[in-house]
Amino acid sequence: MDGAAIMEQLMSAEGRADPYPLYELARRLGPVVPGGSGLAMVVGYREVHQALRNPGLEVADAQLRDRWEPDYTEHPAKLLLSRSILEANAPHHHRMRSLIASVFTARRVAALAEPVTAAVHRLLDEMAEQGADGSPVDFMDAFAYRLPVGVICELLGVPEADRARFRPLAADLTTALELFAEESELAAADRAAEELTQYFAHLAAKRRADPQPDLVSALVEVAGADPARLSGQELLANLVLLLGAGFETTTNLLGNGLALLFEHPGILAAVRAGSVDPALLTDEVLRHDSPVQLTARIATAEGLRVGDTAVPRDGGVFLLIGAANRDPLRYPDPARFDPTRADSQPLSFGGGPHYCLGAQLARLESAVALPALLRRFPALAPAPGATRRDRLVLRGFRTLPVTLR
Numbered sequence: 001m002d003g004a005a006i007m008e009q010l011m012s013a014e015g016r017a018d019p020y021p022l023y024e025l026a027r028r029l030g031p032v033v034p035g036g037s038g039l040a041m042v043v044g045y046r047e048v049h050q051a052l053r054n055p056g057l058e059v060a061d062a063q064l065r066d067r068w069e070p071d072y073t074e075h076p077a078k079l080l081l082s083r084s085i086l087e088a089n090a091p092h093h094h095r096m097r098s099l100i101a102s103v104f105t106a107r108r109v110a111a112l113a114e115p116v117t118a119a120v121h122r123l124l125d126e127m128a129e130q131g132a133d134g135s136p137v138d139f140m141d142a143f144a145y146r147l148p149v150g151v152i153c154e155l156l157g158v159p160e161a162d163r164a165r166f167r168p169l170a171a172d173l174t175t176a177l178e179l180f181a182e183e184s185e186l187a188a189a190d191r192a193a194e195e196l197t198q199y200f201a202h203l204a205a206k207r208r209a210d211p212q213p214d215l216v217s218a219l220v221e222v223a224g225a226d227p228a229r230l231s232g233q234e235l236l237a238n239l240v241l242l243l244g245a246g247f248e249t250t251t252n253l254l255g256n257g258l259a260l261l262f263e264h265p266g267i268l269a270a271v272r273a274g275s276v277d278p279a280l281l282t283d284e285v286l287r288h289d290s291p292v293q294l295t296a297r298i299a300t301a302e303g304l305r306v307g308d309t310a311v312p313r314d315g316g317v318f319l320l321i322g323a324a325n326r327d328p329l330r331y332p333d334p335a336r337f338d339p340t341r342a343d344s345q346p347l348s349f350g351g352g353p354h355y356c357l358g359a360q361l362a363r364l365e366s367a368v369a370l371p372a373l374l375r376r377f378p379a380l381a382p383a384p385g386a387t388r389r390d391r392l393v394l395r396g397f398r399t400l401p402v403t404l405r
Contacts, residue, residue, distance in 0.1 A: 001025055004036030007318075011180055016392045019293060020335075023323035031327075032309035039316045040309065043323035045330035045347070047307040051319055052351035056301035057311075058089045059354065064298055077176035077189035080197060083237035086245075086354075093353060099230050100238060101357065103218035104155075109360045112151065113368070119150055120369050124376045131404040136383035139400040143373070144254040145247065148365055152246030152358075156239070157207065157214025162199070169196055170244040171389075178393050179296070179318075193240070200239040215242070242358075250362045252291035252396025253282070257370050259400060260285060262382045264337055272374040276339050278367035284339040285366070287331070287346035293322040293395050295350065321347045322395070377404045 001009070006026050009015045015022055023043055026033045031044025042048050051057050058064065062082045065072045072078040081087050085097045123143050131137040145167050153163050172192035175185045204220050211217040216239060223230040230238075261268040270276045297317045304311045311317060325346045326334040349356035356362075374380060383401035 002036075003029060003033040003041055006033070007035045007039070007041060010392060013390065016390055017388055019322060019392065019395075020326070023320060023326065026320070027323065027327075030309075031307050035318070038312065038314070039318065040306070040311060041318045041320055042306055043320050043327070044307060045324040045327035048319045048321060048324035048347055049351060051297060051306050051317060052295075052347070052354070054297075054304070054306075054352075055090070056299060056304045057297035057306075057317060058300045059087050060296065060298055061087050061089045061092070063089075064300075068298075075176065075186055075190050076197075077173055077186065077193040080173075080193045080237050080240060081176060083234050084241040085238060085357075086241055090353070095229055096234055096238060097353070097357070099222050100219065100242070102222065103215055104242070104357055106360060108155070109364065112155075112361065113364060115154070116147075116151060116365055116368050117372075119147055120372050121376075123147055124372065128376070128404060131402075134403060134405060136385070136401040136403055139258060139402045140251065140255050140397050141399070143369070144251045144258075144397075144400070147254070147369060148247035148250035148362070151361065151365060152243060155215050155246070156243060157212050157216045158203065158243070166196075166243060166247075168192075170248050173240070173244060174248055174391075174394055178391060179294075196240045196243070197236050200236050200243075204235065204239070245356070246358055246361070248394065249291040249356075250358075250365055252394060253285060253362060253366050254369060255397040255400050256289040256291060256395070257281070257285040257366060258373070258402075259382075259386070259397065260289060260337055261370070261374070267337065267339060268374060271339075271371055272378070274371070276371075278371050279363065280341065280344070281339040281370065282363050282366040283344040283346055284337060284341060286348040287325045287341075287344055288337050289395065290322045290325055290346065290348040291394060291396055292348055292350075294318055294320050294393055295354075321350075379403075379405045 006022050010019055010022050026041055026043050031047045033041045035041050042051055065082060085093055088096060123146055127137055127142050130142060149163055149166055169192040172188040175181050176189040203216055207217040207220050219235060223235045271281060297319065299311045299313050299315045302313050306317060328334050349359040381403050383403050385399060385401045387398045389396055389398045
């Protein structure tokens, strides 16, 4: 099977459900695999690590989309994302990101340790009540979604009464990040983009009139002080991005982590007993079953190389993060789930200028949540009915039923 055939299989329902065997087929062809039509897949850890930091490999921003996908403006979801830091290159990326980073600080995240712990125990209390009669509880709905959405909404200043609506909206919006989507899926993404934009326009207007100690107020203030550094449209796009990115990947991280622990009862028992470092556990979940499986770049300079492979100008490069995280040249016995690995450094949060702003927050939530869950419910066990989301880029569970006793 050549690179083009492997890429085609990755887009299939079977490939999306379990891409790892296909990653290994690609690895046999080398760390960088031609995929046909000027495309290449990168599966080596070293090569993905370097590519994420190569200034000649850029994300598909508005300027590049104008050339390669001129109809993207007809889709509100794609247009919204193109105005955010997710799909911006220098100098616009630095201009926007520096403002967001100035209010979304490491100190602000570190101060959340106590509130996150309190939120975890509150949700565990609610799970205990829901599953008190022995009936299954959907971990994804009852905990994995509600914890990170509660935390990011508290940071942003989104009222608690509004939070339940965001899970389906974010799920629909992020369809626009997949490599290929059906028209019906894009239509749902467009509706979600419009609803979320309207919501944050209303919230921003309220905070402009009556500022509060939250991120929306802080960003409204910096945007108002210098609209040339952050336009009104960019403000709304990045607020939507902060909301979605603030819980979508963390939800998947928690679900993937619990599923892996169910598959490895010895490790589960060690985590429950406190003999596994929660930070190392989080890193190993990120490495072994990454919530973000791939990202794409476009070569915007002549003479570029990824590893030892030349990449032509305007060539597309798929960086297969899920494959790189299991590179045997970087990790001994990479298919083994082992939270005692030293110096793991998974690529799941990206790298270079696009390194995830919320990485510290996601790590904090995971490190607190999974050990607390296992200690609270000594008889926690999987129940029938787990389902994966039909996605390739963002990998996670739709449902993960558990019994508590």
